[in-house]
Amino acid sequence: MSVLVYTENWDGKFKKLSFELVSYARRIADQTGTSVTVVSIGNVAEEELDRLGRYGADKILTVNDPRLGVLINKAYSSIISQVAEKEGSKLVIFANNFTGKAIAPRVSVKLKAGIASGVNAIPSSYDPFTVSKKVFTGKAIAGVEIKTDRKILTLFQNSVEIVEKEGKTEIEAFTPELSDAEFATRVLEVNKVSGKVLLTDAEVVVSGGRGMKNAENWAPLEELASELGAALACSRPVSDEGWRPHEEHVGQTGKIIAPNLYFAMGISGAIQHLGGVSSSKCIVAVNTDKDAPIFEAADYGVVGDVHKVLPELITAIREIKAS
Amino acid sequence: MKILVCISNVPDTTTKIRFTDNNTAFDSTGVQWIINPWDELALTRALELKESPGGKIEKITVINVGPQGSEPTIRKALAIGADDAVRIDATPEDAYAVASNLAAYLKDNPYDIILCGIDSSDYNGSLVGGMLAEFLQLPSVSSVSKLDIEGETIKMNREIDGGTEVITTPVPFVAIVQKGIAFEPRIPSMRGIMMARQKSLNVVPAAGEEALTGFVSFELPPAKAACKMVDAENISELVDLLHNEAKVI
Numbered sequence: 001m002s003v004l005v006y007t008e009n010w011d012g013k014f015k016k017l018s019f020e021l022v023s024y025a026r027r028i029a030d031q032t033g034t035s036v037t038v039v040s041i042g043n044v045a046e047e048e049l050d051r052l053g054r055y056g057a058d059k060i061l062t063v064n065d066p067r068l069g070v071l072i073n074k075a076y077s078s079i080i081s082q083v084a085e086k087e088g089s090k091l092v093i094f095a096n097n098f099t100g101k102a103i104a105p106r107v108s109v110k111l112k113a114g115i116a117s118g119v120n121a122i123p124s125s126y127d128p129f130t131v132s133k134k135v136f137t138g139k140a141i142a143g144v145e146i147k148t149d150r151k152i153l154t155l156f157q158n159s160v161e162i163v164e165k166e167g168k169t170e171i172e173a174f175t176p177e178l179s180d181a182e183f184a185t186r187v188l189e190v191n192k193v194s195g196k197v198l199l200t201d202a203e204v205v206v207s208g209g210r211g212m213k214n215a216e217n218w219a220p221l222e223e224l225a226s227e228l229g230a231a232l233a234c235s236r237p238v239s240d241e242g243w244r245p246h247e248e249h250v251g252q253t254g255k256i257i258a259p260n261l262y263f264a265m266g267i268s269g270a271i272q273h274l275g276g277v278s279s280s281k282c283i284v285a286v287n288t289d290k291d292a293p294i295f296e297a298a299d300y301g302v303v304g305d306v307h308k309v310l311p312e313l314i315t316a317i318r319e320i321k322a323s
Numbered sequence: 324m325k326i327l328v329c330i331s332n333v334p335d336t337t338t339k340i341r342f343t344d345n346n347t348a349f350d351s352t353g354v355q356w357i358i359n360p361w362d363e364l365a366l367t368r369a370l371e372l373k374e375s376p377g378g379k380i381e382k383i384t385v386i387n388v389g390p391q392g393s394e395p396t397i398r399k400a401l402a403i404g405a406d407d408a409v410r411i412d413a414t415p416e417d418a419y420a421v422a423s424n425l426a427a428y429l430k431d432n433p434y435d436i437i438l439c440g441i442d443s444s445d446y447n448g449s450l451v452g453g454m455l456a457e458f459l460q461l462p463s464v465s466s467v468s469k470l471d472i473e474g475e476t477i478k479m480n481r482e483i484d485g486g487t488e489v490i491t492t493p494v495p496f497v498a499i500v501q502k503g504i505a506f507e508p509r510i511p512s513m514r515g516i517m518m519a520r521q522k523s524l525n526v527v528p529a530a531g532e533e534a535l536t537g538f539v540s541f542e543l544p545p546a547k548a549a550c551k552m553v554d555a556e557n558i559s560e561l562v563d564l565l566h567n568e569a570k571v572i
Contacts, residue, residue: 010485073462097484098465099483101441101453109419109457115450133447136446141543143540144536147534148535185491186492188491189488190483191488200484240507246503253502260571278544296550299569300550300561302553304555308555319559
């Protein structure tokens with residue numbers, strides 16, 4: 001009957017997102033009187049697996065196979081479906097990130113389980129099963145009803161509180177049945193950027209728009225980001241112009257983010273941009289145009305030239321950190 | 324090789340969102356409809372591949388699951404350059420119903436490369452591509468930001484957390500594409516619009532499964548408090564507010 005959670009690992013480590021998923025599953029399990037089972041695929045040390053126990057995992061099933069070092073959508077979704085069948089899970093939870101988007105829809109079809117993707121809260125009702133999610137890229141909130149007995153949710157990042165408590169977890173190995181046909185896709189190269197804060201993980205994001213004028217002007221934004229341990233982002237015109245890589249584009253057709261603090265520097269705030277950042281807890285905007293729509297979305301605003309404001313902002317942040 | 328591009332008919336991204344029927348349905352009054360932005364990028368890349376010298380693409384078809392009202396959007400895809408189009412005559416109730424309808428059609432009408440956008444700008448499901456691949460038992464490659472054909476080999480870049488992977492997979496397969504696959508969508512030319520009228524738009528009856536989920540309510544997000552303005556000559560006050568009031572640094 002358990003709630004099943006898939007927690008991916010990053011080079012054998014879990015991160016905040018993993019703990020948020022397990023905390024979320026724990027709350028649902030407590031409300032519905034069931035247990036939390038985690039499935040972990042790939043090589044993760046026992047101490048690392050034990051950490052999930054502190055967020056409410058009752059049992060962890062680990063799957064290890066040398067072919068599973070990289071994400072193969074077909075194989076991964078087959079494994080998770082097999083675990084769900086074995087455990088009799090009525091609810092399977094994924095993150096709404098690249099990995100969750102890759103495998104959750106496949107598991108939905110395998111299990112014929114209705115899915116609500118990108119949900120941002122605990123279900124508002126269990127019978128009927130109803131849960132909320134943002135739609136129209138943050139412009140509205142919808143209630144989704146899942147009508148099937150088995151259900152799948154993918155959780156939008158930074159949506160629920162992470163609750164740590166005492167707890168132990170049982171660890172068991174699980175051996176899935178996998179055919180060669182499930183490994184038809186081959187990963188030829190993996191190119192990882194190291195030493196950079198990931199945009200989707202970042203608590204603070206420093207973002208530049210057309211008001212930055214050109215690619216050479218990014219140095220103070222980089223300096224501000226490094227001062228705050230922040231990730232860099234940009235608006236669509238900036239990535240379209242090739243000033244910054246498209247991976248940094250936040251907004252409707254780019255990444256949707258929800259950091260604690262978002263700096264919009266020289267970004268006018270087109271509705272498509274706001275859709276990607278409106279879930280941020282605090283938005284600071286600096287723009288020369290006092291009527292720019294970004295000020296309607298921002299919590300704190302400065303009407304001024306980013307090129308003048310940035311050095312002063314960096315100095316003021318250094319001072320407050322030193323005090 | 325034949326490419327199929329799955330397209331959604333969505334409200335223009337600048338649409339002011341409103342609801343009707345006691346906040347249980349989207350109010351489409353006065354809405355401009357467009358090709359879902361990611362699907363449009365997928366179509367752009369398909370056209371680039373077909374036009375490249377020595378290209379191996381014989382045909383590009385666009386397919387939509389939707390009522391007759393989606394036909395102007397389908398015609399736009401034809402005007403941009405797709406060779407023909409299929410509309411499966413069904414209301415797109417949820418991703419599962421849409422994907423199963425697409426799968427039912429594809430079982431008898433196979434394609435080598437099936438392209439789907441990673442998300443749709445209306446209900447933000449990010450589901451149809453993966454579901455379709457599973458219904459057809461095909462490989463799926465998700466978050467694809469580059470797709471090239473090198474001889475007989477298809478090479479794709481898949482974006483992962485903090486990097487990219489280079490992936491190959493045998494045809495047929497489903498690629499779920501995002502920004503990077505192409506950049507600027509194309510604008511239909513007058514000639515394209517004229518030619519689109521002559522191209523085939525085949526309407527087929529629905530043959531898929533029922534939806535498993537449904538939207539029961541909608542609401543607009545709560546209004547945001549007014550922005551607190553800080554003087555550009557007094558940036559230390561801004562930092563002070565962020566530190567002591569918002570407590571974010």
